[in-house]
Amino acid sequence: MRDRYPFLISIPHAGVSVPPEVRGLVNLSREEVVFNSDPHTRLIYGFDGAVEALVDFDISRVFVDTNRAPYDYPPRAQDGVVKVITQDGTPVFRRGQIPGREVIGLLLENYYHPFHGRLARALDTRPIRIAFDCHSMLPRSPPVRMDAGHPRPLFCLSNRGDRNGRPRAAGALVTCPPEWLQALARSFQAEFDGEGRVAMNDPFRGGFISVAHHRRTRIPWVQVEINRGFYETEGREADVAHLTKLRERIFSALTGFWDEVSG
Template identity: 45%
Template structure:
């Protein structure tokens, strides 16, 4: 296992046109920090499958946006899109995983990280990611942020939508299925914004209900926490893996198997985001 230096890939746009977007890709990494060498019960194949490796290519808009951040570390080592509490391992799908989304044990027996190691991992990976997001919002003229993900075509065993077919595209703003704020909660962007973006996806991909809002995902910790902290609107984007992974390779999630379709899909996603902003100026 290679030594993994605790660094993030943070890009601030220097090429015009630069859109006032922040692109966050928290689950694209597949590397495991050296401190966890020999501890995981998962194979390299499984680590890739439970990560979002293709998202680093799918959303690689760094040269066209004001701010961009991603990480090489796998979510199976440190999940950056989870709240810092409850303290691991109380949450099986928290920052430090106990089980995968379909119930597989992540760590070998007796090798789950102790609190000292959890603290080191969070100081090296978790807190810097969130600090950099705040700094990018503060200094780069960001007007909207996108937290970018992929999703499996069908809900897995320990998820709320287990066994159910998922839409091709899901947009989340912590609201209801029409993008409205839920009772006793707050949406991370206006209803008009998320609906305008959904309409652009439907137009670009010739889809209807296959573009869903807040179903099955309404947004994770990154979107919610940084909207609360900074007030800049956030949208979570989930792209169904079936749009770029052939059926025979879906479980492997190897970017080398689908580079051509990922390139074409990336161009279409970017066209959607750019058109959304150009035509709607954030839905205003």
Template identity: 35%
Template structure:
């Protein structure tokens, strides 16, 4: 049975594993570590090609260009900025550091076109909301602390509070929509529930990154960041490429996400009068 295209924009910014040929000789990271440093296998997990009216994925590795960073967030101030000098585990990425000219060329070649295409696709009148798709490690550091915590199975973010309401900055999706999306995820993925951690958390441990913040302020549709816990689909003994069984598992998750997004899009999504973005905020780039 042919599935109807979702009235949704799907963004997959960290699924790429390619290192540009001219940079490959200087890359110190193994192919497997490239897979692990990005959002592992998300080109499979979030493959909504032909299933969503707008779909965008990056083929280049996050180690080369991080589309979810401010373009001015760069080394040496931040080795995990828009271009990288260190992996998430602190390993050096390049045998010879990128020059400023090389960093600018990477941003011009890969970063800017991705964001320009997102803007164009978000203006498609058929799109009701956008989802920036990511994955997260099962255990990670508590923000602002030296402690570590086991993370929820799903985290949805709109730059707001744990109930989806606006906090210290403008939210990118209405709180009512966030709660609706939370309930839908809980219902559709009920069999994955684990008493040790929440099935779905809102704005915890992540509030949303640069993509949702910047595009949420410049477009009229809701933007949500989605994080899926990797323990739902990544085995302990991982290879560069997924096995047929692992591909089937990811397809099952994607099919359930299709159901969630389809149900979420069935009702009109609007910001309340208090949440309508000011014209000044919309001009922020």
């Protein structure tokens, strides 16, 4: 039994805090901020002590989305590094109060770049062999997406490839070898056999975090999404004991995969 697995765990959307730079501008209730974040993912993916590095983030993705490019902000984008609307189309900020370049610059300087700096330092100083960018997803596609209302799988594993994990075109980027992604999908499917589908690059193909840090280091990255319907009630509550058991099962899937491909 090894002491630590050579994994980097990134949990960018668990935070629900509102940064002081935008307090007073926000149109959302506390409940809406939490719903539009990735609640419970810090517990679900909290493999502290069993992996080489774990990097999480306290600020809600509504206000600073570290999985978007730093130049992808309003008015150029509504779903960029700073959101203009939520997943159900609710305005994030009060009328006429959308942050301008100066405030967005502060958000990037104070929160966004330090998060990516922590990822980079972990990759550069720890014996990381693979990184997982860990998220949750709504049970069905939200109204703002083109596939609104479409049911989602139990897990989505992404490497920017096709639905078999292979490059979408000759020479196209994938952030993890297809054979590894396929082995990871098999490990998840075995652990959660009969409980739901494990998909590759459907409905998500991976975001900025995976692509940017893979390009720089060539260390493999996989984006992991779990369906919130698997652990949340209709009232959006979750049982801590259930989440703890779920964390153990997800870690079992990750380590089972690694023991297979690194043996």
